[in-house]
Amino acid sequence: MLRLLSILAIVAGLGVVALPVSQAAPAGPLTPAVIDDYLEAALDSTGLPGLSAVVTQGDRVVHAGGYGHDSGGGPVTADTPMRIASLSKSFTSTAVMILVDEGRISLDRTVSEQLPGFTAADARAAEVTVRQLLNQTSGLTDSTVDIGRLQGATSLADYVSRLDTAALATDPGTRFKYCNVNYNLAARLVEVASGQNFGTFLAQRVFGPLGMTDSAVSAENIAPAEGYNSIFGAWVSRPELPGFLEGSGSGGVITSAADLGKWLIAQNGRGPQLLSPAALATTHTPSPVDEYAMGWAPEDSDPTLLVHSGNLFTYTAFQAIDPATGYGFAVLANSAALHDDTYDIVKGLVALSRGQTPAEIGGQRQIFELVLALIALGTLGLGVLGVLRSRRWAQRCAARSWWRITLRLLPLAIPLLLFAAYPQIISAITGGRTVTWSQLTYFAAPLSIALLVAALAGASTAVLRMVRLRSVRSAG
Template sequence: MRSLLAGLLTAATLSAPALPAAASATGAPATALTPAAVDAYLRDALAATGLPGASVVVTHDGEVVHAAGYGTDSEGRPITADTPMRVASVSKSFTAAAVMTLVERGRIRLDEPVAAQLPGFRMADPRASRVTVRQLLDQTSGLSDTTADINALEEETTLAGYTARLSGARLRADPGTRWEYCNVNYDLAARLVEVAGGQDFGAYLRDHVFGPLGMKSSAVSDQVVRPADGYNSVYGLWLPRPELPSFLNGSGSGGVITTAADMGKWLVAQTGDGRPLVKKQSLETMHTPSAVHPYAMGWGVEETGQLVHSGNLFTYTAVEAISPRTGYGFAVMTNSAALQDDTYTIMLGLTALSEGRTPEPLGGERRLYEGVLAAIALLAAGLGLLGTLRARRWAARRSGAPRWRVALRLLPALLPAVVLATYPDWTSFLMNGRTVTWAQLTYFAAPLSITLLVAALAGAAATVARLLAVSRRDPGTADPAIRDHADVSGLA
């Protein structure tokens, strides 16, 4: 279940892929998946999850089984198979494909150092000269959010400037020895495509990836294809919000904007059917994981053999999957982001249907989690108010006590403030060092962020009121009846 802390693992700028998960081995589908069955499942899924909208495509053996949209966008328009959606880190598989087209043309050498092929790429670490293109694509380069200034990188508006800013960064590990998900890998790969292909990255994708596949409504710039604003869930309510500005236009790590109809053409090509984009051998290379980790080139490889990659921006969530065993492909895209990632769950349900299994029931986890957070926020606010109103009684009970003991009794109420102050830090720690900013935490994680803020303010208010009451009270005039009365209503 991808929720709460699991959701935090997709919070930073652009999300990590779905990683291998245990699943039972199954054979070919018992019966063909029909458009009616897909449509019925999706309508039930949106009703159960409460998503404001989604677009979905299912492919099989070179054909589109079903492509459709559900719900509405932030401007009230019905979502269709042609509605533009940001797909975030799903973009990585497109960037890998662009690289492979240049590998086939002899313009990029997959197993030779990037530094020898990309002018302007230098780092403050001699090991960087050994990083190969393959290691960028399978995320074993040693690049890490912990050793590069991600915030500074995202201030850049060109891939050339982005690459130049890496001059002061270092690697976290020797190339090829450690897997770590880092968007820098794919933005460097996009810059390499520009240099080797002689075109702007967006133009290269248009001419050599989107164009050959007939993906006429896809781009890596919202100046070319403009998606509507998406939504965040705040205590169960969907609120439309503009996308948080970041290095999106031209980004190889997460800039792609596309539609369900176009994703159908992409999935058909990735399963080796339909119009070929690259040779079969290149497809196999892209889909083969490294020896270090079950991550291939823009695809996570699950234990069942299904290839999956998910993506999460601030108001958009997406997942793509292809099954070499069954020939099915799936893409689920939503114009929303929340603590619960329902796109992945819906994709698993479609996978189950394609294998003749019954999907796991979809529920209201998002509403449950956010309802619990709302209850905690209300409780914290109530306790803070009581603690403030009864500050004089609290001070009277501790009249004459040593200052260190009074200070110790004040500390618990300040704990939420400490948690809030270190919020991006411990979130980043839970995400294995991926950079998370305050601005990002106000988007999909808004319910958790608001709850922490309310608890911190409540605790701080009670603490200040108690400090003032202690400072104003004459220790020698304490009323024993009040001092000895157990104040169970205030904050401990």
């Protein structure tokens, strides 16, 4: 039975594992045709339902396009709005720096001085500066604030008021720790310093001057394409995960590839400028304690690039700028899974811009999900066999002592224990970020299902064995 299930899973999996794409480097300058060919091939090899992308150089858009489809079956275009998750942080830092340029916010004065209503249970929070918020070195972490309580906030002002029980993990300015709270505090600071709603400020001072007409921080203004999750190779349309603050500074921006092209040009110091050269340079400069700057960071394998990624459960995005060449790149996807293909696609575009051959991409998500499907099928089969053979097991173990029986049953409890601690394990793997059960039913759905099946198989086998053992002993 297990062999049959495995063969069926492999056959099914072959239908979702696409061949990786590799493309020869262009002979001359990067052209729209070369980019278009690469992105068409990338869509096929990754199996994404849809993506949009833009490449800029200097003050011009080299190419912007959309590929695949949205949840309604319509085509994804360069103008299709999508949530860009944590790419929003670079917009928030720019909003703060606009007000720094105008003398309305001071980077090195404390947040508490400039943001009435910000209090915390930890006295050290009064020492946190605005620069430390943007550099993610404030000491605030997911483990020292009540994330569940914050998710009930109805506005940025309400959000800040709910930080009164927060603590700091470290002294301010001594250690980097990525935490969305920093950028939601920064967004509220923009509201207080400007006297405007954060979304209105971005619309008037960032999106408007750059001509970003398909951009906002609220779905009430710009409706994003509905996203997908991959469940064992099948893309399933999913509604947005509730409980996240609209208009947030940490991940609220909705925009399109075409609009991001205008943003990337400005971030490379070309075209209309929102900031003074010194302020723009500040947003790109790492802090003294970590490489993270202000919504940007050097790419691990290529420090000449400044990058940021974003994942919001049914959306993924990645942006990069190369100040040396003036190139900018962004890829948006209306989907999220266990592997982020937008990063790989941007890296391929960067390689093409340098006359290099892109690395092969695609297949990682499909292979990972195939393995998880085989694990789920295998544990399901073992669970069925365990239940069916529970009487035979009980008869064989009837004369054994309870401690020996307990030792034999303990391995069956391991999957259940792993599943019970699943959010905490993922939180530890992701550096202490708070992960909820509802979040794990989205981009991590295949892993969650595999773990659940293994837990149920182990638990049901253990329970039936104990029931049968009691029955055999009673009969004897």
